Amino acid sequence: MTPIHELSVHNNAQDTMQAPAIQIENLSKWYESFRALTDVNLTIAYGERIVICGPSGSGKSTLIRCINQLEVHQKGRLVVNGVTLVPGMKGLSAIRRDVGMVFQHFNLFPHLTVLDNCTLALRRVRKLDRREAEAVAHANLERVRIPEQADKYPSQLSGGQQQRVAIARALCMKPKVMLFDEPTSALDPEMINEVLDVMTLLAQDGMTMVCVTHEMGFARKVADRIVFMDQGQIVEQAPPSEFFTNPKHERAKLFLKQILH
Amino acid sequence: MSFVDILRGIFEGFDVTLIVTLLGLAYAIPFALVAGVLQHFSQGWLRLLVTILIEFWRSSPLIVLLYAFYYSLPAFGIYLSGIAVGAMVLGLNIGGYGSQSIRAALQALDRGQVEAGLALGLGRLDVLRLIELPQAITVMIPTFINLAIQLIKGTALVSLLTLTDMTFRAKEISQLSYDPVRIYSSLLLAYFIVCYPVTIFGRYLERRASEGRRSISEI
């Protein structure tokens, strides 16, 4: 486990040499007649921080949920951590354990303590014994600055605390990629920052992150690249400096105007 | 006897089944409404009294209630026909359950509804009549349908008081010709024919109600 204080400054050039963490080619998905995603192309390198934004219903969540196959795509190629994901394939859990996911509504397990939420997959999937698993869990709860709540149940925590536990739970599996699906949308305003701070720390540690979020301040500060989606398509991709000051596409301009007032 | 003959013979008892059901509803609905509303609003000794009454009818086993009233009312000088006792006991038993769903539905209503009604200057009774009860009753229609089915099924008990309902007819037929497999299969089928459409109807109402709620929340 990397100590949190050891902030590695990230080097993009180095990663582009490796195979990408996620490679999406011509990805399409539809529900009956409704097209959720149309020919999406996106390559994400290890260590990259991507923020996906766009109006509601633009397919952001669908895209991120395809990456760990909570949603199944119908067309196109999807390679995650070097494995090509085929709809209906077996052995998905082997891929998912290397892809952490944080949900809008936390999805903590209400019948388990914070600690057990973190250790369950370590013990059942990674086959660690209880002591090892708890050590990993404590380290990660420390990382999200919530070690003192280990023995509580999720319902006893605030929304912000719950979401930090959810992040710790995902981190315990030592994922190569972290997916965040609107992690702050269900939170009261005063709790948003504690979650964003933890995410910022993660980014500074060099975690590969794909975040669907409306928090443009976070995007500006943390993202290497902003991906703007509308109507199931990627309309524009640019570094934040460029995207926020000089968006190319009309729909991106309109979106920014609405969201930044 | 053929299957169809048996079924036809059983349905000769349908009129008694139907009458007991309808009379039972005539007891159940007013009892559920009055007891449920009273239990929701009353306090102190009145509430205690209503609660005891409801629990008596709801918590005693139906078959025991039926026998106890059928045999003991005459001992207290009250002479009622089997149909009257059957309908009363079934109706009040089911009504006891119904009162609990009315009370639950009233309790589940958003307090803001009452406050909005009072703020408009409506009297408390008008708020109950025009705002609370209509919403509560809509919510409990599926429960009500289920209770109606319980009532129909419960009417089989009146055969024990020698009323010639469908179940009693089946027993009569089995005395004429010993063919338990056909006769009791037919009897099960007969009740299924009567109750299943009600189940389907209830499910339809439930679906419609939940769709209605969803469309409201989407607006």
Added chain:
Amino acid sequence: MKFDFAFAMEIFPQVLQGIGNTILVAIASFIGASVLGFIWEILRRSSRFVRPVAQLWIDAIRSTPVLVQLYFLFFVLPHYGIVLPAMLTGVLGISVYFSGYIAEVFKAGIDAIPRGQSEAASSLGLSRPDTIGYIIMPQMLRNIAAPLGAYSVSILKSTPYLAVLAVPEMLGSAFDVASETYRYAEPMVVAGILFLALAMIGVALVTRLERRLGLTPAKDL
């Protein structure tokens, strides 16, 4: 014939004799109904082809009176050479009848678990059996505890149906007294009081047990 209170007091112990069988039948039927109900619900959730059959089966159980189901088993099973003691037939009948309702309890208990729970489990790489065993089942048990408790009392209240099969439970004992003394009012009223008391005790026990097991969470999730 006037109601004789002294006589009623006198026969109390005789009617009470059936209480052992009443409780035995109730417990056995509760176990039977839970097991059968669980099986129906598993079948309903299995393949696309089994589902409508299981649904119709559950509906059929719920659309017919328990009294008629008891008669059916009592008269039809021996016809096929299956001769069971009356009490076992009765337990079977009550188990089947309530299994139709308990299947719905299991269904609601599973449906009430948000989809996000199994999504979170699979995003952690948990296998399907682990997801069911560690995530779905524990939450389902918590969801079904209260309705299952309520049905256990309903089952207790249905045990006197077994009197029609001449099973010597409490209502049966009351009938024994009645046929010996030719007085029906008093034994029936005594049985009524005893069953009402038993049901009340049942409700209190179930509530306490739920609280003791912490199955009704103090704080809502």
